[in-house]
Amino acid sequence: MKIQDIKQYLAQMLAEFFATFLLILIGNGSVAQFKFTGPPGQSHLAVQLTWGVGVYTALMVAGPISGAHLNPAVSISLCTLQKLKVLQCSLYVIGQILGAFMGSLLVFVVYINLFSQYDGGIRQISGANGTADIFVTFPYNDELPNWNCLIDQIVATCFLMIFIMALGNDYNHLVSQPAKPFAFVLLVTALGSGLGLNCGNPVR
Template sequence: MVYLAEFVGTAILTLLGCGVVAGVALARSKALAGGWIVVTFGWGMAVTMAVYVAGTTSGAHINPAVTLGLASIGEFDWALVPGYIGAQLVGAFFGACLVYLAYLSHWKITEDPDAKLSVFSTIPAVRNPVANLTTEIIGTAMLLLGILGIGANSGAVSAGQADLANLFTNGLAPLLIGLLVFAIGLSLGGPTGYAINPARDLGPRVAHALLPIAGKGPSDWGYSWIPIVGPVIGGVLGAWIWNLTGFGS
């Protein structure tokens, strides 16, 4: 059941996240040219909805960097890691396929192949592997720090004699995590498009390569390692920064 929740949660994340990019990027969409604020807010709300759906079942990692980061500090069972990551990758691929179907009429009339690729995967604003990798590491480290901070505070919320921890954890925490992703996008997303999630980039990139998208260009596999390696390093780094500082203890 936890693997199914990770699949569904990551599919929701990708459907709504890649969907907002499609709305902004594809010709004759009513959201065309909506801008970066629309994209980052859409991704933040995509994460929120995914966490609300999957959170109580699997913890809603919906991101291999989160799974590996938590496992590296003993907050998650290593035995579950392969299943979680596999479900996340397949879910991301499936969500991207749904975006393709939702915008089926717009692929042929969109002339720019980069606009089509941007729906599915990240493209750096300035192609510099070292700088791009660094950006993804910093962004994902901030993601893990924020997630762990939100989680740590959930057990200390009360009003008078009333314990509000459950309300915070199940009611407000998913929204706060979405706002965290929104903030990362606004502040750190400009250089690379902020994958901060290997599944979010790799699954849809595979979908771009396999789907019969009219007029598509290459899937830019030469860049594809950066939104995988960067978030993995950043996720583990962010988790260890949290662990070594002792903020959660």
């Protein structure tokens, strides 16, 4: 392996880190606001649109460098199709996970007072005062079986990958290159609005 390849892989990893950091900061921040203020302050659709804008922002940051996968499922899928090398894919995933953790940490720091007001300073995963669903995907209620959540994750990720592969197809001329980021905004908004209740995006 050439030194130039390693430099490129590291640059791509950093791009994925910063892009995923921005996506999670914007997306989880909108979830936190919705959680703490309730529907009068923000609607469910506004949260999904914010995630869409977060994806657009991330695409503008990392798109020219790494393609802005933003999701281990995307990188691993492309690796299985031999569009990414194994080492390259591994660095993508590491950058995405670290970026997601840092984005979530900053959301917690920014809203730490609201967290304490909401749960009384006693951190809870679920329940009436649970706040873990701000940072990770959770089912709508505790009665939802695990198999249902699994199907939800598989279906949502499947639709995401179908759309990505369709947009990336060289023979697809229905969407121009400048319009593709906006297409992703609509996709993420649609997936969050239509399939986000049971669990949501597995990248979180």
